[in-house]
Amino acid sequence: MERTFVMVKPDGVQRGFVGDIIKRFEQKGLKIVGLKMLQISQELASKHYGEHQGKPFFEGLIKYITSSPVVAMVLEGKDCISLARGMMGATDPKKAAPGTIRETFGIDIGRNVIHGSDSAASAAREISLFFDDQELMCYELSLASWVYE
Ligand code: GDP
Numbered sequence: 001m002e003r004t005f006v007m008v009k010p011d012g013v014q015r016g017f018v019g020d021i022i023k024r025f026e027q028k029g030l031k032i033v034g035l036k037m038l039q040i041s042q043e044l045a046s047k048h049y050g051e052h053q054g055k056p057f058f059e060g061l062i063k064y065i066t067s068s069p070v071v072a073m074v075l076e077g078k079d080c081i082s083l084a085r086g087m088m089g090a091t092d093p094k095k096a097a098p099g100t101i102r103e104t105f106g107i108d109i110g111r112n113v114i115h116g117s118d119s120a121a122s123a124a125r126e127i128s129l130f131f132d133d134q135e136l137m138c139y140e141l142s143l144a145s146w147v148y149e
């Protein structure tokens with residue numbers, strides 16, 4: 001089992017998509033093991049998006065992600081890092097596959113509603129940036145044998 005970090009960005013919260021987005025992951029069969037709302041500080045934003053420092057969109061990205069609360073979560077499941085990325089769709093909603101979260105809810109690349117870790121290394125890094133160990137739950141989903149063979 002893998003864990004991944006997923007976040008409904010400020011536009012997703014403002015536009016009322018929190019429930020719809022969480023519902024998609026629940027319906028897929030992924031387990032929520034951490035969940036919280038927070039407003040991201042400048043410091044956390046710079047750490048989280050450190051790889052994009054220096055790019056033309058960086059300042060706008062930091063302003064956007066710190067502008068209003070986000071809903072952060074940790075999901076657990078088989079291959080859930082790539083699974084959740086697939087459910088989100090491409091970074092640019094215009095290029096995202098039909099039915100994906102970004103294609104369904106977004107138009108501009110700079111307002112693409114959701115974040116998800118892109119690798120095992122980023123998942124580990126992002127989970128520890130946003131959550132303390134005691135905020136992550138360990139429990140069994142009684143439906144697991146109906147999700148996994
Ligand atoms: P992601 O992993 O799919 O979120 O994409 P990246 O890691 O490449 O970029 C991080 C975030 O920066 C994206 O989700 C967008 O919110 C934003 N971003 C990336 N590229 C651009 C761009 O060309 N223009 C703008 N305005 N924002 C961008």
Ligand code: MG
Nearest residue numbers: 116117118122
């Ligand atoms: Mg990324």
